[in-house]
Amino acid sequence: MAPPIYEFAQVPHVDKHAERDARARRQKAPGEAPCVGVIYNPRSHGNQGADFDCGITPHVHIAQPGDRSQLPEALAEFAQRGIDLLVINGGDGTVRDVLTCGAGIFGENWPAIAVLPKGKTNALTVDLGVPGDWTLQQAVEAFQAGKRIHRRPIEVATQGDTPAGKVLGFILGAGAFTTATKAGQGAHKLGAFNSMAVGVTAAWGILQWFFAGPTNSWRRGSPMKIHLGEQQTPMEHSGLGSPDWRQFMLASTLEVLPAGIKLFGPLTKGLKMIVLDQIQRRSILLIPSVLRGKVPSGLRERGIHQISTPQFTLDIEAQFIFDGEAFPAGKYRIGQGPELEFVTP
Incomplete structure (x- = not known):
């Protein structure tokens, strides 16, 4: 069965003047745990039927958006909290949607990002060298002691008469x-x-x-x-x-x-x-x-x-x-998005 067509008109957008660079500047005390925001996709292949441990630490905040339209609100709340680490729990499609919706919120001021490979395809985590069984606890520990890898996602923008919009993926x-x-x-x-x-x-x-x-x-x-x-x-x-x-x-x-x-x-x-x-x-x-x-x-x-x-x-x-989803025929401009810092083991 063909995947559904991703319509640019359905991409949630954030007013660039309202939220861009809204991530709070938070001064951490020595030894203080990082503030972590987790986007958890329960529909991802690796999450089906699994409960997510929300009690890892009081500094971890979990959001489970029901669909793309709820992502901007969840990410804006993370930005207001001044998160140090954004954890994406899902596959490549989840990563694409989070980066797309987060672009108008974080702008060029993204937190560090960790990806838990829970989708049917996890090409990004293969590139980053993240093991398939990587956990939230390990991702938080890697924020302090792991490696950092920088990548710029592909930015796809519509041209011509199609609805304006940009999508980020890999x-x-x-x-x-x-x-x-x-x-x-x-x-x-x-x-x-x-x-x-x-x-x-x-x-x-x-x-x-x-x-x-x-x-x-x-x-x-x-x-x-x-x-x-x-x-x-x-x-x-x-x-x-x-x-x-x-x-x-x-x-x-x-x-x-x-x-x-x-x-x-x-x-x-x-x-x-x-x-x-x-x-x-x-x-x-x-x-x-x-x-x-x-x-x-x-x-x-x-x-x-x-x-x-x-x-x-x-x-x-x-x-x-x-990133696994079908987009309609049309005219597109393809370039590179912001440089992102990924946390790896």
Whole structure:
């Protein structure tokens, strides 16, 4: 079953003049425990049927928003409390919604963030090196003695006549990636999650690319136009297939992807993208090497592009996927959001 379409008109927004940089400045006494705010998503896969321990410390404040519309109120309350640590208990979709709603509240003054991997997919925590069984207590302890990793999320903004709005997340894909996400839902039903689901779906996709016909959704891709940088330079096309179509597109600011996949080759920092034109069957044999981070010669001539860019625009005539959820066709500006500090073990 296809995921629901995320409409920008439904994104809760906060008046930038009302709440931005509202996080209170709190002076902590030596040895005082950090003030922690927890966004707990009871609908996340790893939380279903589980009670959340709310009695860890009086300095921990728990919010369980029923839906996206309640997130701004919960985050604004955390900001007024002057929290030192924001804990997101959920999967990649929960992280996307919290960052999106929090952008108008925290602005450039975010607290440190810890993520408990409780979703069906937890790509961000794979990148951060967070174990799957990480607990709230361990996250609070890591605030004092753990490591800090900085990442900038992808910022997707609408253009043209669509409702204004911005969404923050970490993995954006289109074309066969949309098909793969739907296939991943089937893998979840079979009990495969996280890196296992990614590995199973990638293997299935390679088989589809090799054996399926041109009308198959894995091979057909989507009509899209990509322009790079502030100058909006049209992205080159290998000439394989229609110049208005791309078979596969994936963009991310993560440095480590699930299942050990290294689609961006030597590119690691910032906003990166891999794009496949309508590649030929003999070129599909290169995909396993590309997945391992190898860069065979002549990739672009064979329809495989690995690009690093601070921003790009995407004009797409089909749905695309952003952190597991479908977004409608349209014109979008994709850049990078604020630099965030993540707490890790």
